Amino acid sequence: MSTSLEDRLMELELRMPDTLLLRILGHAAQTSEREVTSVRRRPRWATVALAIGLLIAVVSGASFYAPRFAQALADAPIVGTAIGPALRSAGLAGLQGRFTVLDSRATSSGYAVRLVAGYADNNQTVLVLRVDPPDHNAFGRTQLTDQFGRTIAFSGGISDARTGNNVLIFQALPWPDSSLGARLRLHISTLEAAGGNQPVAGDWTLQGTISVEPSRALPLPAAGMLGDSIVRFTKVEATSATVSVYLEISGPVATQLDRMVGPTIPYVAKPHFAFSSELVDANGQPATLLNGTGSTSSGPAQIWAGWVITHPGDYQLRIAYEGVGSFERTITIP
Amino acid sequence: MDAPDEWPLTAERLCARYAPRVYRFAAMVAAGDVEAEDLAQDAMVRAIRNLGRFDTRRGSVETWLWRIVVNAAIDAGRVSTRRRRLWERFRSQPATAENVEDLALMRITAAELLTAVRRLRPRERGMIALRFGAGLGFADVGAAYGISPAAATMATRRALDTLRTLLKETR
Numbered sequence: 001m002s003t004s005l006e007d008r009l010m011e012l013e014l015r016m017p018d019t020l021l022l023r024i025l026g027h028a029a030q031t032s033e034r035e036v037t038s039v040r041r042r043p044r045w046a047t048v049a050l051a052i053g054l055l056i057a058v059v060s061g062a063s064f065y066a067p068r069f070a071q072a073l074a075d076a077p078i079v080g081t082a083i084g085p086a087l088r089s090a091g092l093a094g095l096q097g098r099f100t101v102l103d104s105r106a107t108s109s110g111y112a113v114r115l116v117a118g119y120a121d122n123n124q125t126v127l128v129l130r131v132d133p134p135d136h137n138a139f140g141r142t143q144l145t146d147q148f149g150r151t152i153a154f155s156g157g158i159s160d161a162r163t164g165n166n167v168l169i170f171q172a173l174p175w176p177d178s179s180l181g182a183r184l185r186l187h188i189s190t191l192e193a194a195g196g197n198q199p200v201a202g203d204w205t206l207q208g209t210i211s212v213e214p215s216r217a218l219p220l221p222a223a224g225m226l227g228d229s230i231v232r233f234t235k236v237e238a239t240s241a242t243v244s245v246y247l248e249i250s251g252p253v254a255t256q257l258d259r260m261v262g263p264t265i266p267y268v269a270k271p272h273f274a275f276s277s278e279l280v281d282a283n284g285q286p287a288t289l290l291n292g293t294g295s296t297s298s299g300p301a302q303i304w305a306g307w308v309i310t311h312p313g314d315y316q317l318r319i320a321y322e323g324v325g326s327f328e329r330t331i332t333i334p
Numbered sequence: 335m336d337a338p339d340e341w342p343l344t345a346e347r348l349c350a351r352y353a354p355r356v357y358r359f360a361a362m363v364a365a366g367d368v369e370a371e372d373l374a375q376d377a378m379v380r381a382i383r384n385l386g387r388f389d390t391r392r393g394s395v396e397t398w399l400w401r402i403v404v405n406a407a408i409d410a411g412r413v414s415t416r417r418r419r420l421w422e423r424f425r426s427q428p429a430t431a432e433n434v435e436d437l438a439l440m441r442i443t444a445a446e447l448l449t450a451v452r453r454l455r456p457r458e459r460g461m462i463a464l465r466f467g468a469g470l471g472f473a474d475v476g477a478a479y480g481i482s483p484a485a486a487t488m489a490t491r492r493a494l495d496t497l498r499t500l501l502k503e504t505r
Binding site for chain 1: 345350353357361362374378382386442448462466494497
């Protein structure tokens with residue numbers, strides 16, 4: 001073969017348009033939402049989320065299919081505290097030991113679904129389930145309600161088509177559940193096949209009572225600047241396992257939180273979001289991002305992000321916008 | 335096997351690592367730039383939707399992903415076949431040129447080369463695009479089409495020969 005023709009083909013400048021990546025991620029997130037939650041109601045605030053909201057939605061949406069998590073879950077008997085390795089794999093290590101062990105089972109249409117464990121704090125509610133046979137997951141028609149019949153909106157999750165282990169993440173329980181705990185009822189009317197094959201209709205109703213991990217407000221760090229944009233902290237709170245930071249960004253950066261930067265060099269470098277927030281402990285170990293969202297529809301951008309923490313002490317929160325600026329603030333977890 | 339930093343394999347990571355190469359593939363096999371973007375998007379969304387089906391015991395991410403990408407291209411090709419045939423019927427007849435490949439290659443522009451690639455038959459285009467657009471080895475090219483590495487090598491060689499002929503006609 002002619003080397004010169006091969007070289008010319010390999011050297012063809014075929015640069016991917018900058019907007020394509022976001023189009024793909026956005027479309028995939030929308031598709032997942034439609035497929036997974038035909039009865040799921042999106043929270044009102046989520047409908048206006050564009051930038052960070054998109055990122056978080058995509059990340060959590062994609063986690064539905066994370067096979068690595070599935071491998072770890074497959075190795076762990078999912079009862080009691082033995083879910084620890086699985087939680088670590090899912091980035092929920094700090095929640096280990098915080099789960100309430102549940103054991104509610106239902107069988108319908110030849111499928112057994114078991115509610116294994118649950119966790120809740122002021123920012124999220126996490127349920128661990130097992131579906132048997134494992135070829136379907138609990139992301140079909142699934143509705144979580146509390147003792148008052150109020151629906152708790154779904155926000156993400158992970159499932160394993162080989163073991164049947166599912167982790168479903170819902171929004172925070174409303175008051176007074178947040179004070180009293182909640183008697184939860186999870187009703188599933190359709191199990192969905194991984195990859196969008198034929199769903200299985202049935203009637204699975206699972207119940208369990210969990211308390212809400214108390215959180216405490218922490219002192220607000222001083223505002224910071226990203227170029228001409230102001231970043232204000234509106235709320236910082238922590239449980240013994242998580243820390244949540246609420247930000248408000250005013251200025252040019254507020255409308256460009258979804259911008260991606262950096263070259264694409266296969267196997268070497270990949271584009272990344274210009275805006276970033278990272279929480280690092282005193283030893284330089286980054287905390288795992290658990291959840292979050294944001295809105296850039298109009299006016300200041302509202303952002304919140306939650307990390308899993310494993311110990312008290314000082315953490316450095318670094319807010320950055322590549323090419324514009326960055327700053328750090330210390331958050332002390334008592 | 336895949337690099338550890340790919341795990342867990344999320345949509346974001348899949349896109350960051352593979353979307354540019356999928357786009358290069360799409361740009362070569364699609365009829366135009368707009369179609370290339372649509373194809374790349376469709377292929378990547380299909381891959382993301384099927385992340386749950388990926389099984390490390392059955393092969394690498396590369397093999398799994400490019401099968402999906404090729405199938406998306408084949409499906410897209412079915413949709414656009416009628417339009418392409420019409421275009422091919424009405425395009426001007428190519429002129430003959432001197433048989434001095436290197437000189438010809440030096441003279442043709444990147445746009446002309448890409449146009450020539452896009453005039454190949456779908457399977458030929460796919461082979462060229464996987465090998466030189468996505469940068470796959472012949473084993474992966476073969477895996478994407480369900481043929482052996484040797485067969486992929488031969489098919490790619492034939493596609494290159496056809497491309498040479500088209501380029502000569504162009505000049």
